[in-house]
Amino acid sequence: MANRENLYTINHLTVEYHTRLGILRAVDDLTFEIKRGEVLGLVGESGCGKSTLGKALMRMIEEPGKIVSGELNFDGIDIMQLPEAQMRELRGSRISMIFQDPLTSLNPVQKVVEHLTETIQAHESHVSDKAARARAAELVDRLGISSNRLDDYPHQLSGGMRQRTMISLALSLRADLVIADEATTSLDVIVEAQFLDLLRELRDEFDLTILLITHNIGIVAQLADRIAIMYAARLAEIGGIHNCFFAPKHPYSQGLLQSVPTIKLEELDLYQMAGSPPDLTHPPSGCRFHPRCPKVMDVCSQLTPTLKSIEPNWNVNCWLYEEIPEHLAADAKTP
Numbered sequence: 001m002a003n004r005e006n007l008y009t010i011n012h013l014t015v016e017y018h019t020r021l022g023i024l025r026a027v028d029d030l031t032f033e034i035k036r037g038e039v040l041g042l043v044g045e046s047g048c049g050k051s052t053l054g055k056a057l058m059r060m061i062e063e064p065g066k067i068v069s070g071e072l073n074f075d076g077i078d079i080m081q082l083p084e085a086q087m088r089e090l091r092g093s094r095i096s097m098i099f100q101d102p103l104t105s106l107n108p109v110q111k112v113v114e115h116l117t118e119t120i121q122a123h124e125s126h127v128s129d130k131a132a133r134a135r136a137a138e139l140v141d142r143l144g145i146s147s148n149r150l151d152d153y154p155h156q157l158s159g160g161m162r163q164r165t166m167i168s169l170a171l172s173l174r175a176d177l178v179i180a181d182e183a184t185t186s187l188d189v190i191v192e193a194q195f196l197d198l199l200r201e202l203r204d205e206f207d208l209t210i211l212l213i214t215h216n217i218g219i220v221a222q223l224a225d226r227i228a229i230m231y232a233a234r235l236a237e238i239g240g241i242h243n244c245f246f247a248p249k250h251p252y253s254q255g256l257l258q259s260v261p262t263i264k265l266e267e268l269d270l271y272q273m274a275g276s277p278p279d280l281t282h283p284p285s286g287c288r289f290h291p292r293c294p295k296v297m298d299v300c301s302q303l304t305p306t307l308k309s310i311e312p313n314w315n316v317n318c319w320l321y322e323e324i325p326e327h328l329a330a331d332a333k334t335p
Ligand SMILES: Nc1ncnc2c1ncn2[C@@H]1O[C@H](COP(=O)(O)OP(=O)(O)OP(=O)(O)O)[C@@H](O)[C@H]1O
Pocket: 017, 018, 019, 024, 026, 044, 045, 046, 047, 048, 049, 050, 051, 052, 053, 063, 064, 065, 100, 280
């Protein structure tokens, strides 16, 4: 059944890659939801599983990867059970993804305009060639590409322009959910600002729901309603931007958000979190963050905490906010 509040419900999702070094669990038992009309920012260090999660939501995990368990419910549709043909249709129409690497996603022998008009007409067959071209021109223009570049081939464009073409392509579908994976990485700040404005406009115009995967926490602060912070394939914390971003509870979130450079140059203080992210083929026991955590307790290396609600719309995965079994509680700290 479709849920009025949640567009996408993810239950106990686990994704693994079979590598030479063993099984690498890149998404480990994730449970959360994407609410209708929201921008959910997804952040976390490189390799923590953000892109894998994005692809899993599209059911696009490829060999040697596999969704090994979990339930995915998109607007009442059981994604895990959907036949591939219907899944393909859904991918083109209702969920679209802007990938981290735009080069691999554009067809080298197709002009920019053909990419766009084909996509538009594939999903809205009544749109005439002329109207589709006009819409394509409007879209690229909103992203700062002059319409006289419409007849260029991908290789004639700069990296940033290709990225913008990809973005226009994803937006031209007018999908319900757009998963933007590092969509602004190769854009300069002005174009990035245009892209963010466009996302805001489209969201208001079409009630777009956006999962925004990014390294740039500043973008999340500007655009997101909620933020999900991932650490080593699990969620550390998820909640409203005003809670999670400005007063994070998880020691990892606190470290990550401290590393955001402040606007004033004289206060520029890049916080370097001690240690490095774990190897996901052999993750640490208990809470995976415990070897790096400034607030580590006995329990942290022994038992895995669960994602607990500490306030409505705010969940934290940390022993500081969960009742510790008595025999391990000796060194319990207060948050
Ligand atoms: N095709 C693959 N085969 C084997 N391992 C993979 C594959 N794709 C991803 N991984 C591994 O899965 C883990 C999560 O990778 P993923 O790309 O999802 O991380 P990410 O958070 O998107 O990182 P980044 O911020 O660098 O984009 C990493 O350890 C990565 O090495």
